[in-house]
Amino acid sequence: MTLHDDAAYQALTARDARFDGRLFVGVTSTGIYCRPVCRVRLPRRENCRFFVNAALAESNGFRPCMRCRPEMAPGLSLNDSSQVLAQQAALMLAQAAHDGLDPPLPEVAARLGVTDRHLRRIFMQAHGVTPIDYLTTQRLLLAKHLLTDTGLPVTQVALATGYASLRRFNAAFAERYRMSPTALRRERNDEGPTAADTVPTVRLAYRPPYDLPGVLAFFANRAIDGVEAVEGLNVRRTLSLIHRGQVLAGWVEARFVPARHELHLSVAPALVPALGAVVQRVRQCLDLDADPSQVDPVLALVPGALREGVRLPSGLDGFEIAVRVILGQQVTVAAARTLTRRLVERFGEALATPFPALHRLFPSAQALAAADPEVIGKLGIVRQRVRALQALATEVAAGRLVLHRAAPLLATLEALQALPGIGAWSAQLIAMRALAWPDAWPASDIGILNALGTRDIKLATEQAEAWRPWRAYAVMKLWLNLEPA
Structure with missing residues (x-):
């Protein structure tokens, strides 16, 4: 979304949350940049400079606001525009920043099927900064987030954001934000978290409207006993992930605060070293980065009652x-x-949590790959599904198949459909929910056909052409029309 300066100033004046994460304002009189929802006194129009992302604001010398906290803003939402390759690269870099990794640019370009020179050019055109500047901004904003919302020691924050040495981290932070990490921590409210806090809670923002009843109903209707639970505005579940070669396991609790357009995320102490990665997974799981101003006009064309802010709920693990x-x-x-x-x-391991409804982890790829097929079959799973499950598990366990929104779409779809028992329907659903691809279209889905009142797949697909590039959101709306509240 691109706004002229006058329209951008109007959004700022109205503190319009629909533009959160799509618009940042730098104030020349203070050297600070803010989100459009910031509650500080409105700056004079002639002192405002407008930017489409935080990295561009920082590259122009502005520092992030301590009050509205740009690190909390919603991030990118993919579509099929001409900038999709640059958006995919930005997602990869953001993923790397939150995983504490430092991927070489040629590696990122190779995964996208282009040269690093071409990637630099299209990235600069789309985002106004170089990929390295973008990655640095993502890292430092994550560091600011962790320093503000958690009591993690500064050394752990440096490691969590991909800095191999504390000296380099301190230098990069001070150069960009003109203060040291410890100085930022001293500026927090005295009631903020400390190193003694065992359960850190971070705040994440989303753009309204948000179809909270639809999202909560979707999870509640599919919740697996022991692994997931929905209670009021809280979504809880267990999670195991590999971080820096180490297996971490714990629980995650996401509590919606609709009045503030926020989500308050708490994690088990065991997951704290991977907090940045968990944040990224939660943002994808609850589709916090969606832009309803782009999606809702298209969904108005989809049969069924008007439903604003439809999201693509997924999960915390692509496998x-x-x-x-x-x-x-x-x-x-x-x-x-x-x-x-x-x-x-x-096959899931037992896990102790403070929530009675959560007591087991979802089986790992390694566990299912090594399992006896006959044992899986005795659970009532037919032989063809067993073959598909174990083929998938083998590829994921070996690292040959990665399933998250920063994964390259076409290559991943090809790899999925090369596996036994995974056809177009399954691949498209995985693209929709694991890769967060907004234009996924599982054409033969019986729920879609029922909602459209037809059994003609070709006719349904032709009708869905008008819903591009948001067909996956259309699928979700059609499903929600059929589901119990």
Whole structure:
């Protein structure tokens, strides 16, 4: 979304949350840049400079506001515009920053199928900064987020954001923000978190409107006993991930605060070293980066009652999502839920949590790849699904298949459909929910056809052409029309 300066100033004047993360304002009289929702006194029009991303504001010498905290703003939402390659690269860099990694640019370019020179050119055209500047901004904003919302020691914050040495981290932070990390921490409210806090909570923003009833109902109708639970405005679940070669396991709690357009995310102490990665996974899981101003006008064309702020709920682990898609082949949602529960009870590890409803992890790719096929079959899973599950698990466990929104779409779809038992329907659903691809279209889905009142797949696909590039959101709206509240 690009605004002329006058329109941008109007959004700032109205403190319009719809432009959060799509618009930043630098104030020349203070040297600070803010989100459009900032509650400080409105700056004079002649003192405002407007930017489409935080990295561009910082490259022009502005520092992030301490009050509105640009690091909390929603991030990128993919579409099929001419800038999609640059957007995909930005997602990869953001993913790397939150995972504490430092990927060489030629590696990122190779994953996208272009040269690093071409990537630099299109990235500069789309975002106004170099990929390295963008990565640096993502890292330092994550560091600011962790320093402000958690009591993590500065050394751990440096490691979590990809800095191998504390000296380099301090120097980069001071150069960009004109203060040291410890000085930023001293400026926090005295009631802020300390190193003694065992359960850190970070605040994340989203753009309104947000279809909270739809998202909560979607998760509640598919929740697996022991792994997930929905209670009021809280979504809780267990999570295991590999961070810097180490397996971490714990729980995650996401609490919606609709009045503030925020999500308050708490994690188990065991997951704190990977907090940045968890934040990225939660943003994808709850689709916090979606831009309803682009999606909703298209969804108005989709049959069914008007539904604002539809999101693409997914999960915290791409492998788990893909497994659940396979188990959902040619069965009802309830039947898929039963099969998934049996798989979790047989192969998922026990986990102690403070929540009675959460006590087991979803099975790892390594566990399912090594499992006896006959044992899996005894759970009521047919042989073809068993082959598909273990082929998928083998590829993920070996690192040959990566399933998250920063993964290259076409290459991942090809790799999925090369596996036994994974056809176009499954691949498109995995693209929709694990890769967060907004134009995914599982054409043969029975729910879609039922909602459209047809059995003609070709006719349904032709009708869906008008919903590009947001067909996956259209799928979600059609599904929600059929689901119990």
